[in-house]
Amino acid sequence: MPQPSKREIRCDVCGQNFPSRAVIPASLIRGPVTALIREQHANWTDDSHICLPDLNRYRTDYIEKSLIEERGELSDLERQVVDSLREHEILTENLNQDYDQQVTVGEHIADIVASFGGSWTFIICFGIVMSLWITINSVALFTRPFDPFPFILLNLVLSCLAAIQAPVIMMSQNRQESKDRLRAEHDYRVNLKAELEIRHLHSKLDLLLTHQWQRLLDIQQLQTDLLEEIVEQRSPKSQRREKNPPTGS
Ligand SMILES: [Zn+2]
Incomplete structure (x- = not known):
């Protein structure tokens, strides 16, 4: 050696x-x-x-x-993003569509009746029918009316209508309530997911800030070292040494 x-x-x-x-x-x-x-x-x-x-x-x-x-x-991060996107897709399913698929025919009719019973169309139609009924039975006094004053048949019809309408509306309300409960659970799940996702994002940012930033700094320091060495080699002192090499070399 x-x-x-x-x-x-x-x-x-x-x-x-x-x-x-x-x-x-x-x-x-x-x-x-x-x-x-x-x-x-x-x-x-x-x-x-x-x-x-x-x-x-x-x-x-x-x-x-x-x-x-x-x-x-980076590819790990990408994979995590894809995974979480896929999970997120599963969570934000369309709840209304799913719920409507499980509805029976009776419940569907109850919904239609309840929505019609609670509309202005129903009130106007009802008013028209009642006034027609009363008018026909009041004006046609000269003939023999089918429901003379005080309109007992009309009372019977109205009572029957009220008796039927109340349970139908209650049925529809129960259904709405269970739908709301499902929606609340679903909202809770989505919120939880969002919270986890945000926490995930925080850890990703931490990773970027600590690991990769540190590595970038290291690389930059290395480059600075290299530059300093190049400057030192090109400085006039070393150039002079190159032009007039010391004797014996
Ligand atoms: Zn060596």
């Missing part, structure tokens, strides 16, 4: 000797890159040195590794 001369330092990664300005001590290298070097060179300590070509290679490796990891995390 070649022994390093006075102005040369041995690189502990490739084992070759380099001029002192082409070798970097371990203390000046950023943590994540140090970890990557230690993965492949277990005996690389804080007192070791590394040559610039090796260091640049490890820097590139680190950036590539981070980008690949980031892509993996």
Whole structure:
């Protein structure tokens, strides 16, 4: 193994000797890159040195590794979004449609009767029929009316109508009530889902802020280091050294 001369330092990664300005001590290298070097060179300590070509290679490796990891995390996020979208679709089903499918014929008729009984159409029709009935039986006094004053048959008809209408309206109300209860449960489920979804979003944001932001910062620091090295190599001092190389080299 070649022994390093006075102005040369041995690189502990490739084992070759380099001029002192082409070798970097371990203390000046950023943590994540140090970890990557230690993965492949277990005996690389804080007192070791590394040559610039090796260091640049490890820097590139680190950036590539981070980008690949980031892509993996992004596809994980995408998968989670797709999953949650699918679940959300199941939750926000059309409740009215489902409920209307289970309705029996009797309940359907009760609904129609109740909605007609509670409309202005019913009141107007009812008023017209009553006035016709009373008019016919009052004006036709000269003949023999079918329901003379005080209209006992009309009273009977009205009582029958009221007796039938009350249970029909109650039936329809019960149905409406159970529908409302279902809707309330469904709203609760959707709210719960939304809350979980928001919590999920928070954790995603945290992940972005901590992991990926930290990684981006690391990459940026590496780039800054590289730029500084380039500036140092291009500085007038080192250029002069290149133009007038010291004797003996
Ligand atoms: Zn080396």
